[in-house]
Amino acid sequence: MATVLLDVDVLVLAPLALIIGITALWLLQLLCIDIDKRMLEKLRHQHEAFARFTNFTGVLFQGLSHALGYTVTHSGVAHFKVTVNYSKVEPKREKQGAFAWTSTLLLYLGPFLLPTGIMLLYSYFVLTNGFSFPASVQYTFVRTLSNFGGTISTFTQSMGRFLVSMDLLNPVHVLFLLILLFLGLGIRPSYIGEERKEKVNFLYDLKNVTMHFIKKPLYILVFFAVVYGLFLLSLALNANWYVVFFSVLGLFSVIGIIALLLAFLLLALIWTSDKIAPGWRLVPFLTLPISYGAIRTLFFYVPQDNILGWSLLGMILATIVVTVLLIKYKKTNRFKTVGWMKHTRVADGKKRASQK
Amino acid sequence: MEKKELLKNEQVERLLSPHPLSFMKLQTLCIFMIVWGIVVFWLANSPQYGGWLKGNLWFPFMFWAIILLFIGVIASLVAIQWSIFLLYLGVVLGGLGLLFWQPLWQKDFQSLILFILVYSIIVSIIGFLIVELYRRSHKYYITNLRIIFKGGLLTKRERTIRYDKISDINSRQGILGQIFGFGTIIPISESGFGLGSDKSMAGGGVEVGGTKARLFGFAGGGKEVQTPIARSYYELHGVYPFKDVQKLVENMVQSHVPTQYQKEQVEFTKQQVDIQKQMRDLLHQQVKGKPRTKTMKQKPAEEEEEPEEEESEKEEEAFPQEQVDIQKQMQELLKKQRVMRPAKDEAEEEEEAEEEEEEKKKDEREVA
Numbered sequence: 001m002a003t004v005l006l007d008v009d010v011l012v013l014a015p016l017a018l019i020i021g022i023t024a025l026w027l028l029q030l031l032c033i034d035i036d037k038r039m040l041e042k043l044r045h046q047h048e049a050f051a052r053f054t055n056f057t058g059v060l061f062q063g064l065s066h067a068l069g070y071t072v073t074h075s076g077v078a079h080f081k082v083t084v085n086y087s088k089v090e091p092k093r094e095k096q097g098a099f100a101w102t103s104t105l106l107l108y109l110g111p112f113l114l115p116t117g118i119m120l121l122y123s124y125f126v127l128t129n130g131f132s133f134p135a136s137v138q139y140t141f142v143r144t145l146s147n148f149g150g151t152i153s154t155f156t157q158s159m160g161r162f163l164v165s166m167d168l169l170n171p172v173h174v175l176f177l178l179i180l181l182f183l184g185l186g187i188r189p190s191y192i193g194e195e196r197k198e199k200v201n202f203l204y205d206l207k208n209v210t211m212h213f214i215k216k217p218l219y220i221l222v223f224f225a226v227v228y229g230l231f232l233l234s235l236a237l238n239a240n241w242y243v244v245f246f247s248v249l250g251l252f253s254v255i256g257i258i259a260l261l262l263a264f265l266l267l268a269l270i271w272t273s274d275k276i277a278p279g280w281r282l283v284p285f286l287t288l289p290i291s292y293g294a295i296r297t298l299f300f301y302v303p304q305d306n307i308l309g310w311s312l313l314g315m316i317l318a319t320i321v322v323t324v325l326l327i328k329y330k331k332t333n334r335f336k337t338v339g340w341m342k343h344t345r346v347a348d349g350k351k352r353a354s355q356k
Numbered sequence: 357m358e359k360k361e362l363l364k365n366e367q368v369e370r371l372l373s374p375h376p377l378s379f380m381k382l383q384t385l386c387i388f389m390i391v392w393g394i395v396v397f398w399l400a401n402s403p404q405y406g407g408w409l410k411g412n413l414w415f416p417f418m419f420w421a422i423i424l425l426f427i428g429v430i431a432s433l434v435a436i437q438w439s440i441f442l443l444y445l446g447v448v449l450g451g452l453g454l455l456f457w458q459p460l461w462q463k464d465f466q467s468l469i470l471f472i473l474v475y476s477i478i479v480s481i482i483g484f485l486i487v488e489l490y491r492r493s494h495k496y497y498i499t500n501l502r503i504i505f506k507g508g509l510l511t512k513r514e515r516t517i518r519y520d521k522i523s524d525i526n527s528r529q530g531i532l533g534q535i536f537g538f539g540t541i542i543p544i545s546e547s548g549f550g551l552g553s554d555k556s557m558a559g560g561g562v563e564v565g566g567t568k569a570r571l572f573g574f575a576g577g578g579k580e581v582q583t584p585i586a587r588s589y590y591e592l593h594g595v596y597p598f599k600d601v602q603k604l605v606e607n608m609v610q611s612h613v614p615t616q617y618q619k620e621q622v623e624f625t626k627q628q629v630d631i632q633k634q635m636r637d638l639l640h641q642q643v644k645g646k647p648r649t650k651t652m653k654q655k656p657a658e659e660e661e662e663p664e665e666e667e668s669e670k671e672e673e674a675f676p677q678e679q680v681d682i683q684k685q686m687q688e689l690l691k692k693q694r695v696m697r698p699a700k701d702e703a704e705e706e707e708e709a710e711e712e713e714e715e716k717k718k719d720e721r722e723v724a
Contacts, residue, residue, distance in 0.1 A: 052535045084534040171395050 013141040015231040018246035021148050025253035029112065032260035033188050034202040039267040040190060046274055056084045057186020058111070058200070063087030065110020069103030085194045101212075101219050108208050115183045116252040116259075123159065123255065126176055130158030133244050139235055144243060151247040156254055163258075165308045168292055168315075177262075180255075184263030187256055272323055280330045284323040291318035357497055357504070365501075370604060372496040375538035378594020379487050385440060386483035388427065389447065393476025396420045400469040413462065416469050417455070420476075421448040451475050496592050498604060503543060507589025515590045519612035521545050526584035527602055539598030541605060542584045542591040551584060631693050635686060642682050 044051045063082045066089040070077050076092030091103075123130065132154045134147045166173045189200050213220055234242040273284050292315040299307040357368065377383075399406045400416045409415045428444035454475065455462050461471040490509050497504040505515040522543045529539035544551055588594075595601045 049536045056531060056535060084531065169398070171391070171398055 009141055010139045010235070014139050014144045015228055015242070017141045017145040018148050018243065019227065021145060021152075022246055022249050022253070025152075025250055025257075026112065029253050029256045029260070030202050030205060032257050032264070033205075036184070036260055036264055036267060037188070037190050037201055039264060039271065043267065043271055043274070047270065050270070051190065052084050054185040055189045055191060056082075057182060058189030059083070059085070059087045059192070061111045061115050061186060062107070062189060063089055065114050066103075066107045068110055068114065069106030072106065073099040073103045075099065075103060086192050098219070098222070101216055104212060108205070108212060111188055112256060113249075113252050115187065116255045119179060119183055119255045119259070120248070120251055122176060122179065123162075126172065127155075127158045127162050130155045130162075133247060134240055139231075147240075147243050148247055148250060151243070152250045152254055155251050156258075159254070159258060164312060165306070166312060167308050168289075168312070169296065180259045181262055181266060183256070184259030184261070185266070187260065269319070269323070272327070275331060276323075276326045277330045277332045280326050283326060284319055287319045287322045288315055291315045357495070357506075362499070363501060366499050368497050368499050369608075370498040370601065372498065372592065372595045372601065374491050374494050374588065374594035375533075375536060375596045376488075376491065377532055377536055378538055378540075379491050379588075380532055381435065382487045382490075383484065385431070385443065386480040386487070389424070389476050389483070390480040392420065392424060392427075393473045393480075396476075397469050397473040400465070410465060413465060413468060416465070416472060417451070420472050421451070424448060447479050450479070494589060494593065496595065498601070498608070500608070503592070503605070505590055505592070507587075513587075513589045517543055517545055519609045522609050524584075525602075525606060525609065527598075528584075529598055533594070533598065536596070537598060538594045538596040539602070540591055540593050541595065541598075541602055542586050543605065543609075544584060628693065631689050635689055638682050638686050638689070642679060642686075 040051055040054060060082050063080065066087065067077045067080055070089065070091045073095060074093075075095050077089060078092040079088065079090040081088040094100075095103075133151055138144075166177065168174055168177075188205070191199055230245065231242045234240065269284060273281050276283070292311055295311045295314040295318075296307070299311065304310065357371075362368070396416060396419065400409045409419060424444050425441070425448060428441040432438045432441040451472070455468075455471065460467065462468050486509075493509050494505075494507040496506070502516050502518045505513075505517075507513055523546045524544040526542040526544060527539060528542070533539045592601065592605070
């Protein structure tokens with residue numbers, strides 16, 4: 001067992017390092033969610049079905065997290081219902097105290113952990129050299145934080161390399177990308193309830209979690225006791241469990257942030273294509289597969305290094321160029337796409353240009 | 357729908373057809389076929405995973421066909437619709453037939469896996485087109501009197517249900533329907549049309565170790581629960597906008613339920629009774645105020661044969677102003693009674709008037 005100098009830095013500050021790191025990543029993820037939701041809000045009036053779809057995925061993850069909370073605490077799930085607007089999960093047995101607190105905490109934090117956890121498992125099979133955890137840990141604030149950062153950095157680089165050299169003719173890669181987009185679009189719902197009064201945004205999540213902790217201050221002490229306990233156990237056994245545990249939580253956040261950034265690109269493409277005249281609006285979306293197929297065919301006959309990366313780059317550039325040209329020459333008449341007119345048409349189901 | 361198909365006074369309130377995504381179950385079969393074709397092609401070309409497929413020329417086709425049929429069985433059991441399995445069986449047999457018909461496609465490994473890919477895509481596209489044609493063959497007419505369902509590609513099927521015969525309305529909206537705003541409405545008739553039960557059975561046998569050890573398995577399941585089930589041409593399948601249509605149908609049914617009709621009839625009868633009471637009172641007044649000569653009027657036929665002019669003069673002399681007023685009031689009441697008949701449309705009244713005129717003309721001819 002290695003000799004460790006026990007001082008304030010080791011005993012008090014080192015465990016806090018990872019809590020701070022995780023909190024920072026989580027806040028960054030919340031910020032990305034808010035950016036996506038704001039973008040989606042702009043699209044809502046023209047893409048009501050798309051907005052409902054993203055809301056449904058968010059509500060689904062939330063419902064699953066809620067059910068997981070009841071299952072973990074042995075409360076049991078008596079009723080489970082997920083609709084486009086809300087989810088309803090009822091326990092078989094109402095439990096009090098720490099059980100209730102844990103299940104509610106999972107309801108709030110689960111949507112950030114559950115889908116990203118599934119993606120982390122998937123990425124284990126797809127990524128190469130993405131998972132490297134430090135074998136031994138020097139238990140100081142700076143060292144713990146740098147170890148945590150190193151793990152996160154390795155994974156992020158590996159994921160980045162994978163994304164820029166993705167083979168879109170490989171079903172496994174395509175499925176990975178689709179699930180990542182699915183996750184990014186629905187990591188949190190935009191609203192809850194048919195009336196859409198309860199808007200889910202950055203502040204909504206923060207308020208919920210803060211209130212949850214404030215209501216039961218004793219549990220905050222329990223939380224820190226568990227965290228410090230795990231740290232001291234790792235310290236005593238000279239194992240890196242503490243760093244690994246928080247690093248995995250950090251990887252969840254990284255996957256979430258990458259998914260949200262990809263979803264943002266998709267939302268931006270939809271938002272941009274709305275500026276194009278209706279007959280031409282699908283062209284940018286068709287350019288994606290067509291240009292990729294064309295470039296891959298070209299490289300099939302003219303072999304080059306890093307074909308996958310160049311094909312992706314070519315596809316993105318072709319889509320940008322086509323979209324810009326269409327916006328320049330086939331711009332839609334903005335008067336026809338005013339939001340309230342569209343709402344009127346959708347609301348009564350009749351095709352009508354304006355409100356009577 | 358042609359105008360001659362409509363009943364008297366019938367108006368089409370809404371013409372509907374299923375939403376393009378409402379037949380997603382059928383479209384999923386096609387999507388799966390495309391995806392599976394691509395996966396087999398990719399696997400066969402993959403040096404990492406597809407080595408075992410290169411053992412025999414026919415391995416990729418067998419692998420493709422077995423998985424397709426297996427999924428077909430699973431889907432058929434879940435959906436309780438064996439046509440899915442038969443469809444996939446047809447696709448596999450079709451592919452096999454094409455391979456034997458054109459040996460060029462099975463001359464080497466690459467040709468065969470390319471055939472599987474292209475065949476899967478072409479069959480799926482044909483499938484999509486058939487599903488789309490099938491969808492477009494559906495038409496639902498919601499009129500003020502009934503709902504007419506029409507559908508079917510080759511065999512044309514039609515169902516008509518009057519609102520007063522609808523005993524229950526079942527509505528269903530899946531996740532896709534909630535997202536895109538469409539849903540299915542099944543009007544259940546008093547005869548039970550629109551209700552059904554689910555049953556699913558599967559059997560199989562496995563022989564292990566030749567004649568000495570045999571293992572047979574049999575699995576079956578059935579449930580006799582009455583659930584609202586109808587073919588897409590006998591229900592309002594995937595109609596958009598769902599909530600509006602649902603409200604429209606429910607309002608129509610509500611306005612045609614017998615209790616409502618009976619209420620109107622009772623009200624009408626009450627008014628009729630009131631008028632008749634007034635008429636009776638007036639008759640009493642008339643009888644009390646009549647001169648003797650009037651009561652003497654019902655006498656032998658000889659007296660009746662007197663000249664009409666004289667009689668009218670006599671009557672005018674006999675009836676005082678009070679009697680004339682009573683008669684006027686009675687005439688007004690009679691008019692009111694006529695007006696109070698159950699509401700009829702102008703067209704019906706015109707037809708009735710025409711019929712009356714024709715009858716009059718007939719009578720005149722007969723007289724002539």
